[in-house]
Amino acid sequence: MMSTGVSTSTDKIIVDKSRSHRNKAVSRAVRSTRERLQTATGISPGFEREMLQLHIASAAQSALAVPMVVALIAAGGIYLTEEIGLLAWAVLALSVHAIGMLVARRARKREIAAEDVRRWYRRFLMAQVLMGLAWATFALQDCGRCTGVTFEFYKGSSLLVALAVTAVSTLMLRNAILCAFLPTVAALAVSAVRTPDPATVGMAAIIAAALAFLVFMTHRLRYTSAQLLSSQSEKDDLIAELEVAKSMSDEARRRAEEANLAKSRFLASMSHELRTPLNAILGFSEVMSTEVLGPLNNPVYKEYTSDIHRSGQHLLNLINEILDLSRIEAGKYDLSEDSVHLVDIAEDCIGMVQLRARAKNITISEQVESGMPAVWADEKALRQVILNLLSNAVKFTPQGGEVVVKAGWTAGGGQYVSIRDNGPGIPEDEIPVVLSAFGQGSIAIKSAEQGTGLGLPIVQAILAKHNGEFILKSKLREGTEAIAILPAKRVLQSLPAVTETQAVAPRRKSFA
Numbered sequence: 351m352m353s354t355g356v357s358t359s360t361d362k363i364i365v366d367k368s369r370s371h372r373n374k375a376v377s378r379a380v381r382s383t384r385e386r387l388q389t390a391t392g393i394s395p396g397f398e399r400e401m402l403q404l405h406i407a408s409a410a411q412s413a414l415a416v417p418m419v420v421a422l423i424a425a426g427g428i429y430l431t432e433e434i435g436l437l438a439w440a441v442l443a444l445s446v447h448a449i450g451m452l453v454a455r456r457a458r459k460r461e462i463a464a465e466d467v468r469r470w471y472r473r474f475l476m477a478q479v480l481m482g483l484a485w486a487t488f489a490l491q492d493c494g495r496c497t498g499v500t501f502e503f504y505k506g507s508s509l510l511v512a513l514a515v516t517a518v519s520t521l522m523l524r525n526a527i528l529c530a531f532l533p534t535v536a537a538l539a540v541s542a543v544r545t546p547d548p549a550t551v552g553m554a555a556i557i558a559a560a561l562a563f564l565v566f567m568t569h570r571l572r573y574t575s576a577q578l579l580s581s582q583s584e585k586d587d588l589i590a591e592l593e594v595a596k597s598m599s600d601e602a603r604r605r606a607e608e609a610n611l612a613k614s615r616f617l618a619s620m621s622h623e624l625r626t627p628l629n630a631i632l633g634f635s636e637v638m639s640t641e642v643l644g645p646l647n648n649p650v651y652k653e654y655t656s657d658i659h660r661s662g663q664h665l666l667n668l669i670n671e672i673l674d675l676s677r678i679e680a681g682k683y684d685l686s687e688d689s690v691h692l693v694d695i696a697e698d699c700i701g702m703v704q705l706r707a708r709a710k711n712i713t714i715s716e717q718v719e720s721g722m723p724a725v726w727a728d729e730k731a732l733r734q735v736i737l738n739l740l741s742n743a744v745k746f747t748p749q750g751g752e753v754v755v756k757a758g759w760t761a762g763g764g765q766y767v768s769i770r771d772n773g774p775g776i777p778e779d780e781i782p783v784v785l786s787a788f789g790q791g792s793i794a795i796k797s798a799e800q801g802t803g804l805g806l807p808i809v810q811a812i813l814a815k816h817n818g819e820f821i822l823k824s825k826l827r828e829g830t831e832a833i834a835i836l837p838a839k840r841v842l843q844s845l846p847a848v849t850e851t852q853a854v855a856p857r858r859k860s861f862a
Contacts, residue, residue: 399467400579401572402457405474405522409454412519416447416481419515423488423508430504431493439491443484450477474523478516478530485512486533489557490541502549509534509557517564522575527568531561613676624673628666635659671804674734678811685728685815689842692725692732692765693718693757699736700755703744711750714740718757723843725765725836731812732834736767738805739832743771746830763838764818770831776824785810785822809834816840 424440427433453473462470489509493501513531520526538554637643639655646652677683700714707714743753756768776784785806809832810820817837824830 398471399462399464401522401524401576402462402467402471402474404575405520405526406454406457408519408522409451410458413451413454415515415519417444419512420444420447423512426508427491427504431496431501433491433493436491439484439488442487443481446477446480446484450474450481453477471523475526475529478520478523478526479533481516482530482533485509485531486537489534489537499549502553506553506556509553510560513557513560513564517568521568521571524572527561528565531557535561615676624669625666628662628669632659632662632666635662671808674808675804675811678808678815683811683815685731687726687728689724690727690729690732691722692727692767692836693722695729695732696736696755696757696767699733699740702737703740706741707744707753710744710747712744712747712753713751714744714753714755716755718755719759722757722759722765723841725840726842727816727836727840728812731815735809735812735834736769738809739767739769739834742805742832743769743773743830746773747771748773760835760838763841764836765841766833766835768831768833770829772829775826775828775830776822777826778824781822781824806832 420440420443424436427436457470457473489505491505509531513527516530517527520530535554535558538550538557542551542554635655635658638646639652639659641652646655674683696718697716700716704714740753740755747753751772754768754770756766756770758766760766806820806822813820813834813836817839819835819837821833821835822830823833
């Protein structure tokens with residue numbers, strides 16, 4: 351039991367305390383990575399290992415490319431020149447290429463650590479230097495039987511093909527193509543100096559220009575590949591962080607929901623324990639203020655008892671609203687449904703708030719459609735909904751104002767009750783606030799009759815239990831309209847078809 355408690359406590363500390371600090375560190379790391387990606391001029395050493403592994407994989411996949419080129423060059427040369435020496439060169443080139451493949455196969459079988467990258471990098475470059483010597487040997491080949499520029503054209507074309515194949519196969523290995531063909535360019539330059547004929551000089555110049563161009567292009571392509579690797583690495587880090595943050599958020603939300611549910615269940619189960627002593631306080635203070643058991647000789651005491659009773663009544667109303675909302679959240683608010691008339695409930699609620707309305711000289715007018723059938727609903731819950739909305743309308747309507755209560759059919763065949771006042775209204779951006787638990791708008795905060803901010807959330811919850819809907823419309827300095835809607839499936843009698851000559855005449859009542 352003790353180990354379980356420690357584990358839970360530690361887990362809570364991780365969720366609650368370390369998340370913000372870790373997110374700040376991750377934000378700094380991501381920011382620095384992006385700055386490096388935007389300002390870097392070379393390849394980061396952190397990606398040299400990945401680039402080397404890509405070269406090893408490419409060498410394994412293109413292992414037959416160089417032997418095929420060597421075989422074709424040797425076969426073509428023997429066919430054109432009948433020089434058997436090209437066969438010896440082909441054996442030399444294939445042997446050197448085999449050494450490079452052995453190095454690649456050995457590297458592929460091992461796990462190359464970060465500290466071993468430089469050593470393997472030098473080995474691969476040495477293999478390219480050996481291959482370069484083989485190509486330089488080919489460049490120095492001569493043909494005594496050949497006339498004109500045929501043999502020089504053959505050598506130049508073969509070297510260009512070999513140069514292209516080497517550039518493609520060693521793209522991820524930095525300076526590989528330079529090591530492979532710098533000896534060839536040097537050999538051609540020596541030949542051009544010794545025999546400065548136009549064919550030899552032109553071939554040397556073309557091979558040198560092609561080498562310079564391919565060195566530049568391979569550098570740019572390798573840099574682009576490094577950028578892609580860096581972006582992929584950053585994306586992977588961000589995805590991992592998002593997954594961790596999501597799991598932590600889900601865990602925190604689950605615990606918050608469990609804590610909120612436990613709170614709601616606690617308050618719902620404490621209904622009797624909270625109300626019983628408070629009712630005793632209200633009862634005894636009322637007995638004392640009415641002097642049932644004898645007069646209070648000190649008038650200050652009588653004033654105190656009235657204050658106690660008024661404060662207790664306010665506290666009881668607050669507890670009732672909190673308990674109602676808690677029971678709804680805890681799933682313990684059960685509906686006692688029966689056949690009721692929405693219009694009758696609205697008229698009863700108007701009578702309950704009539705005294706307060708008259709004290710402020712507020713007129714309550716009623717506009718309802720006649721012949722409204724009964725609905726299947728909880729009468730007490732609907733009475734609480736309409737009474738809450740009417741009380742809010744009377745509370746925030748100024749002296750001499752008007753409140754209009756409407757009841758009728760919705761477009762979908764349901765029934766609605768609308769309560770509209772000409773009070774100060776609610777700013778549009780504050781409507782979500784007043785619809786949240788304990789939320790109050792700026793007008794309510796300035797009002798002398800502040801409430802708990804639970805009336806409208808309770809209204810929403812009760813209508814949701816009835817599968818209904820609550821709509822709040824308001825414009826600043828024009829008034830507010832609250833609409834409670836019950837769905838068509840709760841209407842016990844369907845609406846008869848209305849012909850074009852028929853009109854529904856609403857009953858109008860006015861209460862002053």
